[in-house]
Amino acid sequence: MIGQSFKMAWASVISNKMRSFLTMLGIIIGVIALVVLVSIANGATSSVTDAISSIGTNLLSVTITDDKENPLRLSEMDEVLDLDHIAMAAPTAQTSLTASKGENSESAQITGTTADYLSIEGLNLASGRWIRSSDVENNTNVVVINGDLAADVLGVRNTEQAIGQTISLNGNHYTVIGVLADDETISMSFSSYEAYVPYTSLIRIASSVSSGITSFVCASASDDEIDAAESTLKAWLLKRFDNDDDAFEITNMSTIADTLDSVVNTMTIMLGGIAAISLLVGGIGIMNIMLVSVTERTKEIGIRKAIGAGEGSIMLQFLIEALVLSLLGCLLGVAGSWLILRLIYLISDFNFPMDPGVVVVATAFSLIIGLLFGLYPARKAARKEPIDALHYAG
């Protein structure tokens, strides 16, 4: 019987394509809104959280704003390392310098740091090696560059060829010892040219960088210890800077990740909610048309009842018709969403994969809406008295 009811419902949907399409439009738009918005929100979330987790959620970053005439020395980094829960620490100083080789010259962001920086920030090398402690101690002129710098200033495509070459930073000759792998996540820096040199070496060539450390990063041994690491670090810094907690600022990456996560989650829920409301409106559209359809087809209902259709059969026929409308609308909506997400990818290069979870939710929602809003018209059709229905003039 369900199979037959489905056939009847399908015949009725097909026999008036334009009306069926307009009826489904509400559901189609609702599903597109739901799937596209949630997919975009999820895509944006995952690229942001990917960026954060590639840096690491065990990362603490410290900025010293007031050194109390007693700046932090490089040697004091060892004291930080000795603190409980802290596994790695590296000072950072950043400046912009001109990187050049022969005719080629580009402005690059140079970071002065030490050996631990690579692991703390979760960077990867494509070729060569990272800065060693000996490089820092001897303030040797060695540099690790990124792929763009190798390509545009050194003019090499193969990163291996860059190793051992000389590059000039504001006129000082540096030997390239390593090339970073291209970052597949969204870059946090604005310049596409990046280079890393020993901290001590940067002090010499950049006037803005002094031997007093103004910022450093550290990593806890594991993600779980991050909060413990933060408190021991804070205690140490308070002691170091006359108990003034305005003298420094600690940024906990896992806190940032959590905050971002909850902000994005709230946004996803809000967008999903708005889309769900439009789906609901689509459901009301279905009920409206189904009621019109039941009235229009009173005579048909009368004939069916006269030849022996029970209330259940009539009810099933109209209920399934509402379900077919809502599920077909959902299917078209999902197809439309896929097209729109593809289009966004083609136009903007942002690839937001369709979220299978939200497709399931949209389908379930459409099913419930079809059932809910189909029930009343279907009942109305089933309850008609055969003789009244048969004599309905239209």
Next chain:
Amino acid sequence: MIIFRDVSKIYHIGDTEVRALDHANMHIRKGEFVSIIGPSGSGKSTLMNIVGCLDQASEGTYLLDGQAIEDYSNRELAKIRNRKIGFIFQDFNLLPKLTAYENVELPLIYQRMGKKGRQERVEEALNRVGLWDRRKHRPTELSGGQQQRVAIARALATHPSLFLADEPTGNLDQKTGRELMDIFHELHESGNTIVLITHDAHIAAEASRSIKILDGHVTDVNDASEITEVV
């Protein structure tokens, strides 16, 4: 099989009361061929719709196979309409979007009969009315006579024991009407009960018994001359 005891059907239109059937009494036995005659508006269709379980009496008792009709549930009534009764209407009442085949198949679908069984029944019924080769036509692509034959095939398909025909020849020419009557005679001869409403005195006379209705009052017709009087 059909017994009416003081059956009345009352319609209220505004303040006035119309008695379409007024204390009607009648008895139709199994295997009878009964014609019902009466002028337009006398209550023939009202009576037929009550017999066919499409409508219910306002007063009185209608016993179908010994059981009062109000004792049947809605589901049972649907089943009776589906299996026991073959209703043939004056204006055919075919579903316009379905083909002849699908129209005949429909009551069998409501019986939950399997596809193969349905196919046999539809073929048998459409062959009986000589329209198997028109099975793919929709009602609008058929003449009035052909549509009525499809409607008869639809009634035949379920093998009911009671055929109710409300002026089945009313919209047809004489030759087609004749063909339909031949079908009814065949059905009668094979043991079915037939109740036929007609305006036509010749057709009414073909039945083994006639009942006349005047202003909702039902009486038996005893001799043939009375038929022509009424119609």
